[in-house]
Amino acid sequence: MIAFQSVFKVYNSHSVALEDINIRINPGEFVSIVGRSGAGKSTAIKLLTGGDKPTKGRIFFGQYEVNKLSDVELPQFRRHIGIVFQDFRLLPTKNAYENVAFAMEAAGRPQSEIKEMVPQVMEMVGLSDKLANFPHELSGGEKQRVAIARAMVNRPEVIIADEPTGNLDPFHSAEIVALLKKINELGTTLILATHEKDIVNELEKRVITLDRGRVIRDEEKGKYILI
């Protein structure tokens, strides 16, 4: 369902972010993309979500050829993906309820559905008592849980989490990973980009290792081995 075919991303002759990436991810998989900082993880995520275009190669997401989508088609495509960012990226002038509801409004869902779904999803992430709180009133872990709620509220086929625990302490990191695992168990494909060895090794899921823009390892029930 997700495929990278001979994908390159070159910024200039001294900066090759991705080199000949060939990956296939099937529905329902939990895949960790690992590597040290600068390995190309975030670049791969950015290309998959249409935030940039590859220099060469093709990227497929279901029926979409992502590298060929126009600025007008991208919003429609992004409603099939839930994205969780390292820096949470919540809208600061909206409270938790409104942040999650915004994702449904963006997808054109009616208010009646929004009023039903948002509290359910917030309960799933354990924040039903924080609906009226603004991002600056939440802890890091709580903000990330709101971000996860926003990512899953439209029941996307895939959730992509780009370093979701990067700004969190170990306790909250474990909480977030557990939540992501639970979401995957419910059937959503999950792509986790991270450089945190312990998290990956505990998951015992598929691990794709990048180094200097290349795939150097791709293992089911893999481990993150530091190079």
Next chain:
Amino acid sequence: MKSFWRNGWLSATTVAIMLLALLVSMGLIIFSYITDQAVASLQDKIDISVYFKTTAPEDEILNIKSSLESMAEVKNVEYISSAQALEIFKNKHSEDQAISQAVNELNANPLEPSLNIKAKQTSQYAKIADYFNSPDLAKYIDSVSYAKNQTAIDRLNIIVQNVGRGGFVLTLVMALIAGLVVFNTIRLAIYSNRDEIGIMRAVGASNGLVRGPYVVEGVIGGVTAAGLSVLISAPIIYSISPYLNSFIPDLNIFNYFSSNVLKFTAYQILFAVVIGGLSSFIAVKRYLRD
């Protein structure tokens, strides 16, 4: 709406800048009215006086008056007979004993009958004066005042034209400057929200959904600024109106303002809404591309 209030300081700054621009535009409207009234007041003081010989028959003078009144350039003609001229003279100098005594001792009335002619436009006096160059009229006419005042009248014509043109250009330039200031203020406000726009795009919001709230905020800001502009202008105009009236007696800018307040409010709202809404629309555009 929620976003407009939650971004309190930013919204207030944008409204303040728009308010300044609208106050400038209101000032220009009032200034334009004042200059129009000042020019009209000056124009009203200009006329041609035609003095007839004391032997000219009154019915001939009245015929000439009728002919003048039928001319398209003539606004009105006033006939002052010799007797009326004497009465006016006596009244004017009633305090001066020497002159009053001299007038009473006169056997005959030396004052000539006259016609005072006002034109619709100051530029038309030359044509009216030409009428009196006819040889048929020469036997009745003693003098025409136009020749003495011609230079002043011509200068006034030039001033009227230049004030008209200058006022129009000034209004255009100030409107452009005001529009650009408002546009840049809104652009800066949206620049400070660029991260937010990026987040909206990342969760799949369409261009319309991203842009919509900012355009609405621009419109709300515009309407608020327009309302405040009228509320602030009213007491200022009320307080300066008496001072201006002392310079130009027929001028009452507060009356002009209050009788046109609905029209001014509509113009202000239209200008502000167009500028505010359009500026937001254009300013968001660059952030809708990845």
